[in-house]
Amino acid sequence: MSDAKSPDTGTGDENKWPFSERKKKLFEDYFGLLAGNAQQSTINTRKSNLRTFFAWVEEKGIELEEFQGYHMTRYASDLQNRGFADPSIGACVDAVAIWYVWLVEENPDFEIETNPLEGWSLGDHSFLKIDPNTAKQTVILRDRGDTDDAIIALPKADVEKIIAHPGSPSLLKELIIRLYWETGVRGVELANIKQRDIDR
Numbered sequence: 001m002s003d004a005k006s007p008d009t010g011t012g013d014e015n016k017w018p019f020s021e022r023k024k025k026l027f028e029d030y031f032g033l034l035a036g037n038a039q040q041s042t043i044n045t046r047k048s049n050l051r052t053f054f055a056w057v058e059e060k061g062i063e064l065e066e067f068q069g070y071h072m073t074r075y076a077s078d079l080q081n082r083g084f085a086d087p088s089i090g091a092c093v094d095a096v097a098i099w100y101v102w103l104v105e106e107n108p109d110f111e112i113e114t115n116p117l118e119g120w121s122l123g124d125h126s127f128l129k130i131d132p133n134t135a136k137q138t139v140i141l142r143d144r145g146d147t148d149d150a151i152i153a154l155p156k157a158d159v160e161k162i163i164a165h166p167g168s169p170s171l172l173k174e175l176i177i178r179l180y181w182e183t184g185v186r187g188v189e190l191a192n193i194k195q196r197d198i199d200r
Helices: 021-034 040-060 069-081 086-106 136-144 156-164 170-183 187-191
Strands: none
Touching: 021 040, 021 086, 040 069, 040 086, 069 086, 156 170, 170 187
16 A cells, blocks of 8 residues: 555544546546535435445456446345445445446546446345335334334325315425435424535
């Protein structure tokens, strides 16, 4: 490893960069671009998700140029086996997919011409039984042993009907409904969200 300062990974261990110098440069270039275009909390989450991905490809001996859709399926399955919640798996997969778009479209040093994840979707792999829109509380209740009939959670179709007619002020109520359903946030957490907490 060079004497260059390790990239700020957002995880508190910036002096420990366990991956190759090449990955370090790609990581720094990508997050240098994002620095002025995203909230710091989003950047930190993506950094953490990409570090998880880097660790996984290194563990499996997969080069970044070799990564394909079937690798992403294995990655999602491994995250599930490690106990990641469905929304977390969705966030990890999304971070990798977005990163590959940047690698192919914006990074001339990367040695592939087409995005290996183009057309790949978590929703196309129902055998994984991963629903990134499943509220975290529902997952926790299921893990605790509650049966689905004991869990009060609306299906997406019902939520969409409510969103179609949220009442007035409609934008605010739609946002509240979406936040409740998509994140599993508790009422007290929702009440404490500040404008600065929201990515633009």
